[in-house]
Amino acid sequence: MDLHDSAEQAQFRAGLREWLRQQPAGQAQMGSWNKALHEAGYAGLTWPQKYGGRGLSPVYQGIFAEECALADAPDQLNVIGLNMVGPTLIRYGTDTQQKKHLNAILAGEHIFCQGFSEPEAGTDLASIRTRARPTADGWVIEGEKLWSSYASFADYCLLLARTDPEVAKHRGITCFLLDMRSPGVTVRPLRQINGESDFGQIILENAFVPHECVVGPVDNGWQVALATLAHERGTFGITLTARLSVQFGRLLATVREMGKQDDPLVRDEVARLHVELSALRWTGYRALTSLEETGEPGPESSVLKLQWSQTHQRLTKLALRLLGPGALLDGAGSYWDGYWQAQVLRSRGNSIEGGTSEILKGVIAERIAGLPRSR
Amino acid sequence: MEFGFSKEQDELREVSRKFLDRHYPAERVAEIADSADGSAAGGWQQLAALGWHDPELGLVERAILAEESGYALHPVPWWPTLTLSPLAKEEPMAFVLETECRAVSIPDGWRVSGRGGPVPELGGAAALVLAAQTTDGPVLLRVPATHLTITARDSFDGLRRMAEFNCDNAVAHLVCDAAATPGTIQVLHCWSQTLLAAEGVGVARRAYDFARAHAATRTQFDRPIGTYQGVSFRIAQTYVAIELALSLTYRAAWLVGQGSDKSGVDDAVSCAVVASREAAMLACEDAIQVLGGIGMTWEHPIHRWYRRALWLDAFGAGSAEHRQRLAAALLS
Numbered sequence: 281m282d283l284h285d286s287a288e289q290a291q292f293r294a295g296l297r298e299w300l301r302q303q304p305a306g307q308a309q310m311g312s313w314n315k316a317l318h319e320a321g322y323a324g325l326t327w328p329q330k331y332g333g334r335g336l337s338p339v340y341q342g343i344f345a346e347e348c349a350l351a352d353a354p355d356q357l358n359v360i361g362l363n364m365v366g367p368t369l370i371r372y373g374t375d376t377q378q379k380k381h382l383n384a385i386l387a388g389e390h391i392f393c394q395g396f397s398e399p400e401a402g403t404d405l406a407s408i409r410t411r412a413r414p415t416a417d418g419w420v421i422e423g424e425k426l427w428s429s430y431a432s433f434a435d436y437c438l439l440l441a442r443t444d445p446e447v448a449k450h451r452g453i454t455c456f457l458l459d460m461r462s463p464g465v466t467v468r469p470l471r472q473i474n475g476e477s478d479f480g481q482i483i484l485e486n487a488f489v490p491h492e493c494v495v496g497p498v499d500n501g502w503q504v505a506l507a508t509l510a511h512e513r514g515t516f517g518i519t520l521t522a523r524l525s526v527q528f529g530r531l532l533a534t535v536r537e538m539g540k541q542d543d544p545l546v547r548d549e550v551a552r553l554h555v556e557l558s559a560l561r562w563t564g565y566r567a568l569t570s571l572e573e574t575g576e577p578g579p580e581s582s583v584l585k586l587q588w589s590q591t592h593q594r595l596t597k598l599a600l601r602l603l604g605p606g607a608l609l610d611g612a613g614s615y616w617d618g619y620w621q622a623q624v625l626r627s628r629g630n631s632i633e634g635g636t637s638e639i640l641k642g643v644i645a646e647r648i649a650g651l652p653r654s655r
Numbered sequence: 656m657e658f659g660f661s662k663e664q665d666e667l668r669e670v671s672r673k674f675l676d677r678h679y680p681a682e683r684v685a686e687i688a689d690s691a692d693g694s695a696a697g698g699w700q701q702l703a704a705l706g707w708h709d710p711e712l713g714l715v716e717r718a719i720l721a722e723e724s725g726y727a728l729h730p731v732p733w734w735p736t737l738t739l740s741p742l743a744k745e746e747p748m749a750f751v752l753e754t755e756c757r758a759v760s761i762p763d764g765w766r767v768s769g770r771g772g773p774v775p776e777l778g779g780a781a782a783l784v785l786a787a788q789t790t791d792g793p794v795l796l797r798v799p800a801t802h803l804t805i806t807a808r809d810s811f812d813g814l815r816r817m818a819e820f821n822c823d824n825a826v827a828h829l830v831c832d833a834a835a836t837p838g839t840i841q842v843l844h845c846w847s848q849t850l851l852a853a854e855g856v857g858v859a860r861r862a863y864d865f866a867r868a869h870a871a872t873r874t875q876f877d878r879p880i881g882t883y884q885g886v887s888f889r890i891a892q893t894y895v896a897i898e899l900a901l902s903l904t905y906r907a908a909w910l911v912g913q914g915s916d917k918s919g920v921d922d923a924v925s926c927a928v929v930a931s932r933e934a935a936m937l938a939c940e941d942a943i944q945v946l947g948g949i950g951m952t953w954e955h956p957i958h959r960w961y962r963r964a965l966w967l968d969a970f971g972a973g974s975a976e977h978r979q980r981l982a983a984a985l986l987s
Contacts, residue, residue: 281661281664282657283656283909532985532986536986547978548975548982550982550985551978551979551982551985554981555926556899558903558906558926559903559930562902563899563902565658566658580901580902583895583898587895587899638884641887641888642884642887642888642891644895645881645890649863649894650871651867651871651879651890653882654882
């Protein structure tokens with residue numbers, strides 16, 4: 281047990297922190313941030329060196345996620361490519377696919393989105409209805425995908441579609457690399473309850489995908505999808521927690537600006553949130569350590585997303601309550617231009633996206649507590 | 656950054672768990688709780704023989720022993736020993752850091768007068784380490800139990816009994832002089848609180864184990880009750896609370912053991928105490944609910960652990976006070 285960075289880790293962290301400090305503001309959009317990160321050597325930290333990565337251990341990815349969040353660095357537009365599609369192609373991709381995409385993902389030239397969820401397949405992902413029908417030189421795809429992050433910016437989509445409707449639902453699914461500029465692909469922004477559009481809807485009307493864009497064996501897409509989702513688990517908890525620390529800092533600023541720093545009820549709730557946030561942070565480090573030692577996130581990692589969503593939801597509600605009647609206003613001219621109003625609404629999605637709280641509790645009950653299966 | 660247990664620490668846990676499991680199954684713990692003095696005869700000597708008194712033990716190792724003791728409800732006064740062993744003699748002890756005692760230095764030692772308590776584990780102790788006021792400020796003294804008038808009190812937790820004491824010009828031995836005492840009291844607070852946080856994690860883990868074992872086997876409406884989400888989600892939520900409290904507890908143990916800066920240590924200890932108490936209470940209350948009627952009987956041992964959770968919640972500064980300290984640091 282050593283809760284400080286090792287000498288190499290401390291050096292990496294200090295270098296990254298300094299580099300982040302020097303970056304000009306306003307690189308957020310259209311991939312310039314990806315390119316800057318790539319040029320500085322911060323893309324593909326954990327990818328093997330033979331695929332253009334740096335071959336570092338997950339702790340470095342954790343430090344990267346943490347420092348970027350703490351510096352309030354822009355969103356990485358190709359985060360899906362870097363953290364999910366890249367590792368999936370390294371494991372399942374053909375030589376051609378790897379040559380075509382891996383360097384381009386690192387350089388921020390190929391932005392990826394993910395085409396998994398559908399209107400009738402959310403939690404029960406294996407019940408997707410999007411159909412891929414074989415043609416002489418490939419597949420023709422028809423269906424609808426929802427809740428796809430970065431869909432409107434994406435060049436490619438890692439897509440799941442049903443290739444055999446006659447077999448059990450987990451079989452008969454295939455994973456494709458879809459060119460988002462293909463005829464028959466339409467992206468519409470999905471407007472959320474706070475009015476913003478973080479996600480897209482992808483409509484597929486006879487979109488063509490050639491044979492060479494199938495990832496892994498035909499009808500074996502479920503295994504590919506599981507591997508892709510597993511890549512997300514590793515250091516994602518660290519990112520979430522670090523972002524929550526930044527959000528907590530904003531809460532403290534609001535407490536002071538509203539003159540509520542001496543209100544005993546506010547102080548009590550602030551302290552409760554601080555305890556939960558600290559618990560998430562240190563549980564994240566425990567999970568990272570077991571990932572480092574065993575290659576698998578330990579059981580403790582399953583609590584991170586579940587608890588994070590509850591803590592963030594309570595934090596945003598407290599912040600909005602602090603505004604008093606100011607919470608009745610919105611938009612320009614309201615406190616912080618309606619920041620907390622939007623955050624309260626957006627945070628409701630935290631307990632739904634990336635595994636609902638109900639599914640996560642079910643997973644804990646069955647796989648960790650060893651209770652009998654409920655289904 | 657490496658937040659995991661070493662091989663040696665895992666072994667220490669394994670050995671202690673086996674020892675406690677062999678000597679103190681739940682039925683035996685219940686018998687001892689209902690016995691005259693609430694402590695296993697000869698248990699402390701056994702513990703000392705196992706090296707629990709070793710002044711070299713780090714705080715993470717002590718926390719592991721405390722956690723396993725909470726899991727077993729180890730019916731021996733181990734907590735004062737693990738807190739005090741760098742300072743005190745090898746004997747069963749109790750300690751109290753807030754008293755109304757006054758002490759004077761005389762040519763051949765010290766004399767102390769006053770009263771204090773309720774003090775945990777005082778009944779079976781050979782000596783009491785107490786803080787007493789002097790003209791130079793507080794000092795820590797060791798007073799043999801034979802020089803104290805000790806009044807045992809009926810105690811809510813039969814395995815951690817409380818007693819009051821009186822002394823009048825009693826013979827005492829200096830543990831820590833006036834110059835060093837404020838700092839030592841601060842360290843003892845941190846150590847003792849961190850060990851209680853670790854105990855709370857162990858209490859929570861045991862209650863969680865009672866609940867999940869019952870939920871997996873108890874059948875109602877022809878199905879194990881653990882298949883009902885109303886039951887299984889409760890157990891999952893307990894698991895979450897335990898994992899979070901465990902992270903905060905060992906982070907505190909490591910930081911305090913390293914002698915890190917005061918503000919960092921204060922924050923870590925308060926976070927650990929608050930989270931551990933909450934986990935212990937939640938786990939025991941949920942376990943009683945999952946157990947149903949059997950959990951409400953005197954025969955089922957769960958109430959022994961619930962009493963300990965309630966003891967932990969009531970001993971020392973309250974959780975609300977810890978949160979006020981945390982808020983003061985955050986909003987100052």
